[in-house]
Amino acid sequence: MTRWVLSHRWPVVLVWLVLFLVGGAMSSGTIDKLSFESRLPDKPAQEANDTLAQRFAQTGGKNAPLLLVVTVPQGATVDSEDVRGQWSDLVAKVTPEGGRSVSYADTGGEALLSEDRRTTVAMVYPPANPTNNPYEQSLPAIKQTVEQTRIAGAQVELTGQPVLSGRDSGAERGPIYETLIGALGALVVLALVFASGLAVVPLLMAAVAIPTTFLLVRAITGITDVSFIVQYLIALIGLGIAIDYALLVVTRWREERAKPGADGPGPEARRLAVVRSVASAGHAVALSGATVAISLAALVVLPVPFLRSVGYAGLLIPLVSVAVALTLLPVLLYSWGDKLDRPRRAHRPDSRMWTRIAGVTTRRPALTAALSGAALIALAAPVFALQLGQPATATLAQGGKPAAAFERIVDAGFGEGIARPVEVLVEAGGAEAMKGDLAGVDGVAGVVAPADWQRDGLGIVDVWTTADPSSDDGRAVVDGVIDTARQTPGVLAGGGPAQDAAFIEAVYGSLGLILVFVGLLTFIVLARTLRSVVLPLKALVLNALSTCAAYGVVVLIWQKGYGSELLFDTPAVGAITIWVPMAVFAFLFGLSMDYEVFILHRIRETHLELEAEGERDTVIPSVVTGISRTGRLVTSAALILFLAFTALASIPVTDVKVFATALAAGIIIDATVVRGLLTPALVTLLGRSNWWFPRALGRLLVTTPGQASGPRSPSSSAAATAEEPPGGTADQTAAGSSEPGVSGRV
CATH class of the missing domain: 3.30.70.330 (RRM (RNA recognition motif) domain)
Structure with missing residues (x-):
């Protein structure tokens, strides 16, 4: 594929240039078409x-x-x-x-x-x-x-x-300011990584991917409503993902360019370096994009249009970023890579720091796994106190007269629920009877049914709770109000609290099936690529742990208030907005799997190379090499995403702040505790069982018979990849080598 791209450089560049220009020109109109509605059909x-x-x-x-x-x-x-x-x-x-x-x-x-x-x-x-x-x-x-x-x-x-809530301050601003902040932070990190003009290359890829994604979202807005939150996700999450994918390919290209035979100035040497780097790193990028897309499918299948639209846009972000990294980036590296890699310095693929860390984790794998696992569990523990709902009204107060006024309302005995009453629709003649029924529900603070709230044969009865409807006590009373109202035929209970209850049911009612769907599909993709049963299962468990740890951090900061004012100058909200945990799972599960893929992909390459050389003990050397060659990359990529999420947290929408906090915490926890310590420790402990891949499963998942028996050992004359095509390794096939591939073995 890369050879075809390099042979059609001008058409490839032209297509992306058109998408970039049209998407950029229409981005403002796309944002104008985004919706603020959050509907629940058939509820x-x-x-x-x-x-x-x-x-x-x-x-x-x-x-x-x-x-x-x-x-x-x-x-x-x-x-x-x-x-x-x-x-x-x-x-x-x-x-x-x-x-x-x-x-x-x-x-x-x-x-x-x-x-x-x-x-x-x-x-x-x-x-x-x-x-x-x-x-x-x-x-x-x-x-x-x-x-x-x-x-x-x-x-x-x-x-x-x-x-x-501050929603009287006018329309929210667009994401341009935050995107520029995130891009500036990413440029600093990239400059430290490359120390050359190559630092601008991943940013250029993001600059193409973001407008293109906006253009595709514009097409979706013609079919269905798309949430206004999508603009922030495309701009900032798209920035981080596109840079991460490009960073992986450029880093591998630099490594390949330093190898004998691929370091010359001629077109064939330049072509060989690009083909080899994309055949290996590009494969990891494609796999990472697939895992992100799979996890975001959890939002697409939900019966909530608001979250489905977030899922559609989320699917587009990794897919466009992968397409840019596999098509436009190879052309740029082939044509301008050497010119941009100035001043050129000797490339050292192994990081001394991460080599030392990997050495420690592989020498004491049980202790490392126990300590890092305990840290994860401690961070995840607060998730059991997670409270779903709209922020409690009292927690929205940030001082001043409105806060004091609401406090006076509560002190006077009106009840916190008066700020968000349940609105019950009844036939005009039944309002007074319904008022009496609802007033008898335990925990109700007040009921009103004005005579002038009757139109077209319908009347409204407002009922509110003593406790805030987002609290456990308040929610129980709201459920009682809804049940009482429904006992009368034709009566409907609406308002914010009733819609919140319906939202929770719609989003989390089939959570188990969604988790099974995402987990099974991710397992199949990873098992087919890594030729292992153990590694995908380990990856799923670690991803679940790191996601729960991110939830725990959000509960501590935003629900309990440990740091919300210090970090965001905002008091605790008391409850986590209903859609946030599901959206965090969909994005964070896929993004954190990226790093697992990068690391395991490189560990497997080293494992295959050592097997080809006749080594018997490949576990510890492959883990050390894999971590030393990906640790710096993963750290840099995670830092770039962290900066993008930090910029996202500056958006003046509390829900987005909570969402961004979870992503930022999750990505840092994942890149350090999980991938830097726990993953290498567990791979070391599991030993050769990491590569257990039953023949029956191989025949089911791998379409090529010769590949079903297990990992293939590459020829020593070609770089190993995570998945070799029939007839030889990926690099041999891509580079046009006539050397036969080495037959597979367990």
């Missing part, structure tokens, strides 16, 4: 929220209300005639046309009056727009009116989830 909560949007002018539903609160001075009460009139006038004034509101001044609004009758709350639902800031059009005028109003001499204050 009662979604049906309720859709009906609310259609019948009640886009008010309420999944969008939480704004809360107006006032506490009159000691000796006064808010139910006096004068105060009642002022309050009623204010609520009517701040309710936009088409919106709806409720206060104690309305019939049936007594639940909005405190026991001491000095504090009252009003709930206001402005018409929402389909963005991440649903009230951005009406909120500025409401805030201005509230700030200028006093009731009985007391200042009226505005609070509620839309205010506390």
Whole structure:
């Protein structure tokens, strides 16, 4: 394939140039077409929220209300005639046309009056727009009116989830700023790795891959809604993956270029170096891209369009990056590699530091495995306290008047759930009866059913909990409210808490089947390529451990609050947003498998070379060589991805911050504890059983009969690869060698 690419250099370059230019020109339009919707088809909560949007002018539903609160001075009460009139006038004034509101001044609004009758709350639902800031059009005028109003001499204050979450600050910015920061950090790392002009090559590959991916996403937006989060994933995760894949190929090209016979200035020597490097490193890149794509398939099969769209875009990121690394990069290395590799210095493939580390781990494999395994388990332990849901309203407060106002609401006994009520849709004549039924549910703090919340034969009953609906207690009460509402035929329970419950069921209801699907498919791909049963199983177990460790770090930082303010200047959110753990699994499982593939690919190459030379004990030498030649590469690649995720964490969307934290923590844990220590220790302990590959499984997975018996030993005149084609090693076939391949043996 590489020989064909090099023979058609101009068409290859032209195709990528067109994709780059068109994708770049259309990227802004692609971002404009992204959606802020998060729908759950065929779920009662979604049906309720859709009906609310259609019948009640886009008010309420999944969008939480704004809360107006006032506490009159000691000796006064808010139910006096004068105060009642002022309050009623204010609520009517701040309710936009088409919106709806409720206060104690309305019939049936007594639940909005405190026991001491000095504090009252009003709930206001402005018409929402389909963005991440649903009230951005009406909120500025409401805030201005509230700030200028006093009731009985007391200042009226505005609070509620839309205010506390900071979503009143306007549209979120695009990912350009963060991408430039990530690219600058990557350039520094690449400059340290190559110390030559080659440092810009992986960045050039990323610069082509990102606009191309945006172009393909543009096509998907014509078929289905694609989440606005995708723009950040393409820009920053795409940056890291494209650079990592190019880094692997360029590093191997440099190594091949230093070999005798491939270091000359002539076109054949340059061609041979490129062909050999892509035949080996390119194979690892393709395998890595496949494992990332497989793990992201977990999102594609979910019955949640929002996460499916993230999965579609996620699939495109590694596939485009692999295509760039296997087609455009070889052309650039062949044509400009030597010119860019200035100043040229002697290339040393083995890292002294990683050789020493590998020596220690292979001399004390049991101790290394025990210590690193204990560290992983300790990091993963907090995952058992993982709480799924929207951030608790109290944790959104970052100081200031809105936070103090919400705290006063809770202290007055209204309940934390008032910030996110359940909205129950009933027939207009049954609102009062439903109000009585819901008020009897244990844990309910208040119920309102205003007479003017009835349209087209439907009425709305708002019910909220004493505890925050994201907490265990609050969620149990929400379930009780939903069950009570469903006992009446035709009644639908909507609002944010009901949709959260449906979201959890949709995303995690078939989690076991999804994990089995991803694990089995990954096992098949790795087993076929590595010609081993043991190594893929080990890789799956280690990936599961490192993913759980990333979850544990997120729980500690974002749910428990150990470091969220120090690192992000944001208080703990109390619960992890529902979609984050599944998306983290899909991305992190594949990305961390990259490093496992890089390392095992190189260990296997060395194992085959030593076998070809007649060595009997190949385990420790192949592990030491594999780690010493990939340790620096894996560390550099992980650092680049870490910088990309750090840039992603600076996006002003809390959900994205949590997501990026998990990816950054997971990739560092994986590249150091798992791949640097635990993997070589376990491979050493497993010994020759690493390469156990039953003939029956070989016949099932490998289509070429000659390959089914186990690993093949390459000719000493060609570089070994992880998978040799029929008739010889990959390098022999790619380079056109007439030497026959060595027959396979276990």
